[in-house]
Amino acid sequence: MTFNAKTFVFATTVAISGLGSMAQAEEVVLRAVSAFQLGTVFYDPFESFVERVNENGKGIVQIDVIGGPEAMPPFEVGNALRGGIIDLANTTAVYHANLVPEGMAMTLTNMSMDELRENGGYDLLDQLHREKAKIHWLGRLTQNIQYYIYLSELPDGVDFDALKVRSAPVYQSFFSALGITPVQTAPGEVFTALERGTIDGYAWPSLGVFDLGWQEKTAARIEPGFNQVETGVYFSDASWNELSQEQQDFLTEQMIAFEGEADRYNALADAEFAHQAEYGITTIQLEGEQLDTFVKMSNEEGWKPVMAASPDAGGRLRDLLVK
Known part of the structure; x- marks a missing residue:
């Protein structure tokens, strides 16, 4: 399906135009999209979060998920949030690194969200996104x-120089x-x-190989892993500011x-x-x-693009995000 910005804006006009009275409303319905296909492993956490909000937030706030990548291409989500076309999204900072390159630092942290909320790492990343x-x-x-x-074939030793x-x-x-x-x-x-x-192979998270059918062409997984997958909930700042304090x-x-259930x-x-081993992936x-x-x-090497894009903020982030 081809993304048509005008059509999408028209389809969301009613919801967006009603945001001005959010603070007075007893219950607000927020429209969301997911950058990840519904039913896949990286949509599931968002689905669980939405269910939690909708169950606990009756009379306060509800989330209506209007679609995944078929509704809006993943790399368009950041601009849609910035423009207030949608209220919130299940996405990753990697997809809007053109807007906030410092967001890539989230894949490099070895600290929990509890720690980042306590030491100021979360506040700095949120500030950068807002600004x-x-x-x-x-x-x-x-x-x-x-x-x-x-890797698609089982190697006799790992020679990185020979791999594509x-x-x-x-x-x-x-x-x-x-x-x-x-x-x-x-x-x-x-x-x-x-x-x-x-x-010769592909880089992918620990989860999701079977979702895509790639196990049929996969012979081996190299240990250890590296970096961390980051997906999150991102709000249009305009939509967030229209919400009441409650x-x-x-x-x-x-x-x-x-986050506490990580x-x-x-x-x-x-x-x-275990599933990969049963399938024969070595x-x-x-x-x-x-x-x-x-x-x-x-x-x-992971920090180089962050530091190149933003030396000052990158340095502060590295101090806060890495033990």
């Missing part, structure tokens, strides 16, 4: 989910430093690229409660890895100097 994109970061939906390199791997901008510098040839491939084209040998406090409380992702990753553990280099580069 640069008129977006309010409500909080994080996924924690403790790392990225991994998956589907990459993404947020870790492209890391791959290049390892010697990997990073290849930009849309998720919908990965299966075919693996089948044709255009790529409504804002309620949504913040629901988000913090959800251990659920450890269990999900364990179950996913685990390859890096060792010795190769392991040390991998871990060091994942940290050092």
Whole structure:
């Protein structure tokens, strides 16, 4: 389905035009989109959050999810939030890094959201989003989910220099430093690229391989993982400011409660890895100097694009986001 901004704006006019009276309304219905396909592993946390809000927020606030990528392309979501076309979204800062490049730092933290809310890391990232994109970061939906390199064939030792791997901008510098040839491939084209040998593998989180059918072309997963997947709830700042204090406090409380249950992702990753092993996907553990280099580069190279885009804020974020 082709995204038509005019059609989308018209379809949301009624909801947006009613935001001016939010503070007086007993119950507000907020319209949301997801950058992730409904029914997939990265939509599920948002679905759970919405169910929690709608159950606990009767008479206060409700969330109406109007669609996923078929309603709005993922890389359009940041601009839609900035323009007040939608009220909130299930997305990732990686998708609006053109607006807030510092948001990529969220994939590099090794600290919990509890720690970041206490030490000022959350406040700084939210401030940057508000100042640069008129977006309010409500909080994080996924924690403790790392990225991994998956290979289509079982190698006799790992030679990164010989690999062509589907990459993404947020870790492209890391791959290049390892010697990997990073290849930009849309998720919908990965299966075919693996089948044709255009790529030797792909980088993907611990979860979601089976959602996409990629297990059929996957022979191995390299350990350890690197970085952290970040998905969250982001508000149009205009929509957020139209809410009453009670409504804002309620949504913040629901988000913090959800973040406090982050251990659920450890269990999900364990179950996913067991499923991969049952399917025949072999685990390859890096060792010795190769392991040390991998871990060091994942940290050092990951921060380079953040520091290049925003040296001052990047330095402050690194101090707050890394133990």
